[in-house]
Amino acid sequence: MKSPDFDKVSKLLYELSEMCINKFSEAHPDKTFYAFSFDLNVEYGNVLLCANTEQAFQEVSSSYIERYNYGEAELRSLKRNFGDWKYQGFNLEFPEWNEAWGSVEREIEQYVFSDNIEDEEVDTFVNEFICMCTKVLLSLEANGAFNSLRKESNFYVDIMDHNENEEEAGERLSRLRAEFNA
Known part of the structure; x- marks a missing residue:
């Protein structure tokens, strides 16, 4: 069986992400974000667009300190835990995303x-797909796709698959960012 066409998929991911970011920023003009991420589950073709604010992070972290006795190390990790972000998977709110990306998900899953x-x-395939998504994320950043968002001064982009740890994800992002900027 032939793998999905990465050129076609990366172009679609870029276009849909840019559209969703613009619509999301229009819906949240009063929010200031500290990060944006692609939250991946590659085996199913899932790409969730996520964003978070410091205020939302403080609310979650206060709850986790109280409920789970989180310390400094856990809170640092929590800040990158996309599943706990207030705006996880905001792209799924837009029918245009679901209509266009659904066929990609089915093709990848098959x-x-x-x-x-x-x-x-x-x-x-999983490694190549993650790298392709990382390059799309870096292209979005380089081309100003996040300019429509209000951002903290230390705003950053991130990407991680459900089956990898933060260290692996961070090393790959750093390596591909260096290659992208070379």
């Missing part, structure tokens, strides 16, 4: 879970 594909091929 490929990854095909009986005719070896685990090594799946691993290679």
Whole structure:
């Protein structure tokens, strides 16, 4: 079975992400964001666009300190835990995203879970897909796609798959950012 066409998928991801970011910023003109991320679950083709504010982070962190006795290390990790962000998966609010990206998700899922594909091929595909998404994220950043958002002075972009740890994700983002800027 043939893997999805990364050129086509990356172009679509860029266009849909840019559209969603613009619509999201119009809906939240009074919010100031500290970060934007792609929250991935590659095996299913899921790409969630996420954003968070310091105020939302403080609310969640206060709750976690009280309920789970979180310390400084856990709070640092929590700040990058996209699942706890107030605006996780905001792209799913837009029908244009769901209509266009749904076919990509189905194609990826069929490929990854095909009986005719070896685990090594799946691993290679997953790594290549994450790198492709990272390059799209860096292109969005370089082309000013986040300019419509109100941003903290230390605003950053991030990306992580559900099956990887923060260190792996951070190293890949740093490496691809260096290549992108070279």
